Amino acid sequence: MRHRPTVDVSHLPTYDFGSAxxxxxxxxxxxxLEATGFALAIGTYFYLAVRARHWPIGAxxxxxxxxTAILIILLASAVxxxxxDLWARRQDLVKVRIGIVVMSIAGILPLIVRIWEFPALRISWDQNAYGSIVWFLLGLHTTHLLTDVGxxxxxxxxxxxxKGNTGRHFSDVSDxxxxxxxxxxxxxxxxLVIYWVPRM
Incomplete structure (x- = not known):
């Protein structure tokens, strides 16, 4: 009878951080995948801008x-x-709990401001091609915000x-x-695309 060599891996961790x-x-x-979607939408925006006589069209x-308020909130949330991420890698439960509450609030704030951002585009989504593409770009990012906040x-x-005090969930927080x-x-x-390209 042939014996296959075996290795006991039960002591190895069942999770890790980063690329591991x-x-x-x-x-x-x-x-x-999502960056490709953004790239295609931005490409459409510039295609329309090049083809139009005046940009923005009719607005x-x-x-x-x-x-800008959303930009400031999001940049501030990076800290x-x-x-x-650092606390999750150290598996510091108390700090992660504080941090995850702060990040939940940091995610909700731009969604609140975004309620006023759509009207601030100064054009309806169905008015023309310019209106459609800027509403689409803003809607696409809003979907990403909603997904991550959720x-x-x-x-x-x-x-x-x-169950929160397990290594696997600290890894989830890091991701x-x-x-x-x-x-x-x-x-x-x-x-830059939505707010500054029309001003150039």
Whole structure:
């Protein structure tokens, strides 16, 4: 009878952080897919801008105030976001609980401001091609905000339960922080496209 060599791996961790985690790679693939969607939408915006005689079409440039307010909120949120990633890697439950509540609030704030941002575009979505593409760009980013805020709130609730004090959930918090960076960076790009390209 042949004996196969075996190794006892029961002592190895069932989770990890960053590129050592399969969930992290799933997040990277998700970001790549969504970034492609943003790139296609931005490409459409510039195609329409080049084809039009005047840009924006039939409307003044959007009001800067709501979009700039969201930019400031999102850039400011990068600080607690990176802290929570650090605390999650250290598996510091108390600090992660505080940080995840702060990040939940930081995610809800731009959604509140966005209520005033759509009217600040100064054009209806169905008025012309310009209106359609800027509403689409803003709607696309709003979807990403809603997705991440929902995930953050679920993690916040989870971290305040008995199951929250497990390494796997600390890894989930770290991955969520990684995705939030994408939400922030994507808004910086969209902010320049939506608010400053029409002013050039």
């Amino acid at each position: 985690s399969p969930i992290w790679w799933g997040t990277v693939a998700f970001i790549a 003044p440039a959007p009001d800067l105030l709501p979009g 607690p976001n990176h802290l929570i 995930d953050t709130i679920v993690l916040a609730v989870l971290m305040f339960t008995k 969520n922080a990684f995705y939030w960076d994408f939400v922030v960076v994507s808004w910086v790009v969209l902010y």
